[in-house]
Amino acid sequence: MKADIINAVKSVAEQEGMLMGVASADALNAKAPHGFRPMDLMPGARSVIVFAKPLPLAVFLAPDGFNNMFYQRSAYTYYLLMDKVADKASMMIQEGGYLALPVPAYSPLRFHEGEPKGAISLKHAAAEAGLGKLGRNSLLINQEHGIAMRLGALMTEMEWSEYAPAVGFEPCPEKCHVCEQACPIGAINDGKVNKIACLGKCIKHILLPPSFMLPAVKKAVARSRMLTRFMELVSLNFFETYGINCTACLKACPHFLDKSKSLKNRDRTT
Numbered sequence: 508m509k510a511d512i513i514n515a516v517k518s519v520a521e522q523e524g525m526l527m528g529v530a531s532a533d534a535l536n537a538k539a540p541h542g543f544r545p546m547d548l549m550p551g552a553r554s555v556i557v558f559a560k561p562l563p564l565a566v567f568l569a570p571d572g573f574n575n576m577f578y579q580r581s582a583y584t585y586y587l588l589m590d591k592v593a594d595k596a597s598m599m600i601q602e603g604g605y606l607a608l609p610v611p612a613y614s615p616l617r618f619h620e621g622e623p624k625g626a627i628s629l630k631h632a633a634a635e636a637g638l639g640k641l642g643r644n645s646l647l648i649n650q651e652h653g654i655a656m657r658l659g660a661l662m663t664e665m666e667w668s669e670y671a672p673a674v675g676f677e678p679c680p681e682k683c684h685v686c687e688q689a690c691p692i693g694a695i696n697d698g699k700v701n702k703i704a705c706l707g708k709c710i711k712h713i714l715l716p717p718s719f720m721l722p723a724v725k726k727a728v729a730r731s732r733m734l735t736r737f738m739e740l741v742s743l744n745f746f747e748t749y750g751i752n753c754t755a756c757l758k759a760c761p762h763f764l765d766k767s768k769s770l771k772n773r774d775r776t777t
């Protein structure tokens with residue numbers, strides 16, 4: 508019976524062109540910060556199933572004048588798709604007799620210490636589920652599919668047949684700091700990203716305060732429960748879509764460039 512559920516979930520991911528990996532909830536419970544552990548969302552969680560889907564590389568390569576419109580659309584569509592697959596797989600698991608909780612791929616966000624946060628860190632969950640490792644730009648990198656991926660997940664009380672073994676590959680050569688150098692605002696420092704600075708640069712939204720005001724907004728929100736709740740509502744009601752203004756740390760990475768050069772005929776066009 509369990510084997511049937513596992514196969515059904517795998518085939519849903521496959522049909523949508525997604526990679527899938529499974530992490531033990533206990534492993535994430537032990538490493539993730541309080542409030543962002545699987546057990547904080549679902550006390551009986553045993554397994555975290557993570558989905559990853561590569562994006563079409565051309566959406567990143569359109570000329571500047573297009574303002575990332577192609578990537579924006581793919582990113583938005585992918586968020587919905589990740590949520591749809593997580594919901595569908597959760598229902599299959601539930602029909603097999605176990606609770607399963609789909610985790611939002613993006614929205615709704617919670618505000619924690621003045622910063623927007625997801626329910627859990629999908630990058631860390633994906634790494635634990637054997638889908639890759641985090642690079643110095645803090646993004647998940649898969650050995651075969653590269654860096655241009657969106658992630659989704661669900662957690663369940665069902666024990667999986669086996670959990671992912673540790674991934675052997677090291678994504679970042681020791682001397683590579685290309686992503687740090689490529690970031691136009693210097694927001695990346697050896698695996699740590701200044702998230703508020705990045706947010707101010709890479710998110711374009713008519714309601715977003717200018718980037719120089721964001722640190723002050725963060726401080727004010729961090730101090731007030733009422734403002735925190737207000738910001739959660741603002742992000743839920745108004746930030747479901749937004750413009751994207753920067754992808755430099757992703758596009759400059761050799762894992763992006765190598766993937767795009769490996770395509771047939773790319774040597775003619777680059």
Ligand code: B12
Pocket residue numbers: 535538539540543589611612613614622623624625626627628629630631632635644645646647648654655656657658659700702703705706709710751753754756757
């Ligand atoms: C909010 C958010 C942002 C905000 C960040 C604000 C913030 N304060 O985090 C901003 C706007 C800056 C942002 C930017 C981008 N984002 Co974003 N973002 C998210 C989102 C929705 C939530 C992140 C989050 O809050 N995680 C939860 C908290 C707890 O994690 P954290 O603060 O990162 O955690 C720290 C610690 O708490 C600890 N930790 C937390 N959990 C765990 C678990 C373990 C096991 C361990 C060891 C440690 C640990 O480590 C972290 C480092 O200190 C995620 C989706 C998601 N739910 O993961 C996407 C996501 C991370 N973003 C994504 C992407 C693609 C981007 C951009 C490339 C978008 C773009 N410009 O094109 C940039 C990348 C910038 C960069 N180099 O990091 C993808 C990443 C895909 C990938 N291949 O890795 C995600 C996963 C969305 C998705 N569904 O695919 N993002």
Ligand code: SF4
Pocket residue numbers: 689690691692693694695700704705706708709753754755756757
């Ligand atoms: S998305 Fe842009 S601003 Fe944000 S860390 Fe990457 S390069 Fe820097």
Ligand code: SF4
Pocket residue numbers: 642643644645678679680683684685686687759760761762
């Ligand atoms: S640019 Fe280099 S250091 Fe940065 S994530 Fe890619 S491989 Fe790692």
